[in-house]
Amino acid sequence: MSLVEIVLAVVKILILALFFLNMAALSTWADRRQGAMVQDRVGPNRAVVYLPNMVARVIVLLPPALFGVLAIFSSLGQLAGRAAAERFTMNVQLTILVAWFSLLVLCAKVRSGGAINRAEQMFEDTDPRSIFFAGLGVHAIGLVAGRLVPPAAIPLAAQVSGFVLGGVFLLVGLYATSRVPDGKIPLRLAGTLHALADSVKMIWKEDFIPKNADRLLHGLAPVLAVFSALAVMAVIPFGNDLCFADGNKNGTLDLSDLGHLLATVPASGACNGFRVKLQIIDLNVGILYVFGIAGTGIIGAAIAGWASDNKFALLGGLRASSQMVSYEVAMGLSLVGLFLIYGSVRMSDMAVWQGQNAWGVFVQPLGFVLFLTALCAETKRVPFDQPEGESEIVAGYFLEYSGFKWGMFMTGEYIELVFSSALLVALFFGGYSLPFLHPDGLNIAFGDTVLFQYKMTHLAVSLISAIAFFGKTVFVTWVQIFFRWTLPRFRYDQLMKLGWTKLLPLAIANMMVTGVVVLALRNAGPAADSWLKLLADITQGVVAVATLAGFVAVVVGLLEPVERKKFLASSAARFAAAMGGVKPEPQQA
Amino acid sequence: MAKRTPSNPWTKPAGAPVQGKAIPRPRRTAEVQSYLPELFRGMAITMRHFFKNTKEMMLGQKPDPVLEALNEGVTTICYPEEKRPYPERFRGLHRLTLRDDGSPRCVACLCCSTACPAQCIHIEAGEYGEGDKRRGYERFPKTFVIDELRCIFCGFCVEACPCDAIRMDTGIHATPYDSREQFIYRKDLLMEFTGRDGSRKSANPRHEPGDPTHPGLSREQMDH
Incomplete structure (x- = not known):
């Protein structure tokens, strides 16, 4: 491994690790804020810096x-x-x-x-x-x-x-x-400072270990939980492949070549210089690595439950391990249809396929629903949070943890949430690709009719693609957090029934039907191919139009004036009216 | 023949079959069972609340928690920055009302301290000096102390006062201090407080002896 490869790997790891850690902190904030907004409360905003x-x-x-x-x-x-x-x-x-x-x-x-x-x-x-x-x-x-x-x-x-x-x-x-x-x-920053204050608090709190707990395993469990959450990000592609020219003509990529990014690349994405993938490592087993490492997350929860010397914690650990084992089966099988269509389990190939054809959510809608359900269960979040169901077993497997170890469990959980969003984006929402954005620029075309073409530089396309990936991940995280404030917790038997009797058969059926359809389409000839291409382009158009419509709807909603009726029904209301309203200043955000 | 259960007036009539209202089983249609339509409906509701409330918080359009309390939207307040005014008859901290010359209206009759169920009022009466036109007519409080920590805010002292000298219309609630000593409010502090209208007097005019409006006996009529 040459120096430049090490440097590039470190930079890529830093980018992803910083993104995931910051997003974990921000999602704790978003979680609380959404809860407040959904329940018509002001929410946490006491932390303030002057x-x-x-x-x-x-x-x-x-x-x-x-x-x-x-x-x-x-x-x-x-x-x-x-x-x-x-x-x-x-x-x-x-x-x-x-x-x-x-x-x-x-x-x-x-x-x-x-x-x-x-x-x-x-x-x-x-x-x-x-x-x-x-x-x-x-x-x-x-x-x-x-x-x-x-x-x-x-x-x-x-x-x-x-x-x-x-x-x-x-x-x-x-x-x-x-x-x-x-x-x-x-400066309140809409309550974001609470996440900061929480982390400071967690560092200084007492690290309590129960008397009869296994000290080694008790300390090891949170490390395992965070490790599995952080290690999976290695295979996530977060941007277009970068293409560098051989600046000093020595035939190998070295540090001085990093200044020679090609000005443009052809639409096929072919690169006649040195290709640098925006992905920490492009394993040929790709998604299987994700399943493998995510599976070790079970160990963290199970060990935490076992080592705590607490019956509730043990129950939580048992629930966590049985739930995650059950749903991993459905999760893996629900993706097989996708592998058949993409023809690969490499994450980078999947992103490229989605960019050139249609997003995964359009080719595998049922697979998407099944995978999303299984993913929610894997991250142990509402409605699948029996392992830590506070109304039943207090806090589940991390009941006996405090201070920074508890913080590590929480961080791991939120990193898992953000990572699951990144995985959804990479598998189903086109990865880093945007509709009609090709390596050589914008090309709005349906089938063979080109409506609009705009050439862009390689740097611009790469930047936009990376921003698109992170933006989509943030958006999907935000939507996933919404599940928590919408859905009630399932009962434990419902959870198991859903996993084994609904998701698993549906995933197998989806796999078989997809296999038949893929075989039929492969043998259907060029006419079907061009129709499929047109359909794929239409889905891209749908995504583009929906995104624009969503943006306009948000802005129009933001600008909508509010009209309210005042009620002067009490003496307090008369005093408030005399003061000119209870709030003399708009809330400092 | 089966043994009849003895009649018990506290339970249902013996022997009669239980008549219940037939409630149909919930429909288990595919729509309900698949859970997805309801999920989207729920997400739509929560998102509508989220967007509306977030927008109103960020743009300072939050409904007024008192004047617009019946409207939809965020209903809680950021307490120290925003305060709901107390209703007019709220019994807040005490104040001693003043006369026109700035002396307390209190005549040290001890009605309030007698009426006080918590015994938190302590008054020491003083005589006016020789030659003062009020000497022999009324007294004044040399000390007037209220322990606001003992006070149960029942308002009996206000009811008991014959001179409208003590009132609880400041609209201020008891402040949390860090020592008991700080809850002892003395005469000069009690005289500092103003009512809701900003005045240190009371709305009822005081008729001093000698005033033409004074209804009762005055010193000149004392010779009888």
Whole structure:
């Protein structure tokens, strides 16, 4: 193993480990926050840090100022050809985005807190929604108007638009800084600080070990639980393959070659330089490695239950091991249909197949439901949380743990949750691929009809793909956390019945039907292939449209004004009305 | 013949068969059994709450917990920052009302300390000096001490007071201190508090002897 391979492996491990650990902490926060929001409570927001005013102003000013200066400096040099056109379009669109977004924020601020000068008074009667829709319109106009610029003037236009973008950034930053209120600024970050405070607390709490407990196993169990949760991430592909040119012409990849990322790669993703996979290791057993390592998670729970010298803990450990063993069978079998279609168990091959054809959730909908159910049971979260059912056996297998060992169990559980989301994304939601995004750029095509084509650089595509993978993982984690606040816990016999008499037969049936269909389609000839390709492209279109619609729905919902009826039915209400409402200030988030 | 159970007035009539209401078994359709439609319905409900409440929290559009309490939305409050006002007749900390000249209205009659079931009021009466127009007519409290930790906030002292000198309309609840000594409220502190309307007097006017509005006997009529 050469030096560069070690460096790359360490960097990739760091990226994934930091992502998973941070996401574990953030999901504990998201869990509590969602619970509060679903149950109409304010939720945890007492943890607060008071920022000195100067620091708050610098924090507000720094990002826009940095972006502005960056935009201006990067526009100083002349660009030519495609790069200039790309830069011009990007600058114009970014300028428009920054402009309407800051106007929107300003409008919301003025409407809730009042105007402080003449210019702001204009926004008092403006509907924030009109700013959003006007912004979308200007985006479209900007795209069309950009095409009208004569090709000779494009390099100059790219420079000028860069300066304008920098100016807008600086202006927005300065104005936002001037609007930072005086005095110390309470920073609550919507309760995220509670996760931080919790981890600090866990480190300093007493590490209690029961008198008759097995000290060695008691200490070993949480390590095993975290180990299995962390080790599985090795095979998850989190971005397009990077392709480096042989910069110093010595025929091997070394550190100096890492600066020579190819400018473009063909649509097939073929690479005539050195290929670096954004995946810690591309095992040929792929998903089987995941099953194998995830299976050792059982040992952690079972040992914890055994070593604690507590009947409830033992019950929890027993429940955990029997539940996880049962559901591992269904989990593995529900994926066999997917292997038949992808023709591989390598995680990277699966991601590539989904990018070129359709996402796994469209080709294996039943397999998806079965796998998701089994996965929920594997992560021991609601509705499958009998191993730690607090109404029955207090806390289950980690009942006798406290302090950081308990924290390790919790971290392991939440890492498992995030990892299960990453696995769902890699297997069913296209991995790092986005609809119509190919290694050479955007290519919206249905069958052989190409509707829109836009070439992009290798770096841009790789960055977008990595961001897409992490973004999808965050989204799926968020949805998985929602199960907890929606579903009640199953009874233990229901759990076992579901696993053995429902999921397992369904998984086997799914496997057989998929096998027959795959065989039939392989022998059906080229006509069927082209129809399948068209169908696959339509599913990609469905995903793209659904994503856009979801985004617009969220923004429109966000901008919807609220109208409420006031009731002056009590003396307390009269006092509140005289005060101008119970809340003098909007909640500092 | 089977032995009849003896009649017991506390149970159902003997011998009569139990008449129950027939309740149909829950339908076990495929829709219910597959669990998925209900799951999506549940997720839709929880997500609607989540998005609505998150938006309102972030944008400061949370419904007012008192004025808009009957609306949907987050119903709890961030306590020290937001406080629900107490209702008008809430019995809060005591205050001693003042006369126009700033002296307490209290005449040290000891009605309140007598009425107090918790015996938390201690008053030492003092005589006005020689020549004072109030001397011989009324006394004043040299010390007036309330132990707010003993107080059960029953309001009997307010009811007992013939001069409207002690009131519990401050709208402040007892503050948590870290020592018992700090709960001993003395005269000057009790005179500091204001009512809900911000005034240190009471709404009832006081008619001093000698005022034209004074209804009772005055010193001039004492010679009889």
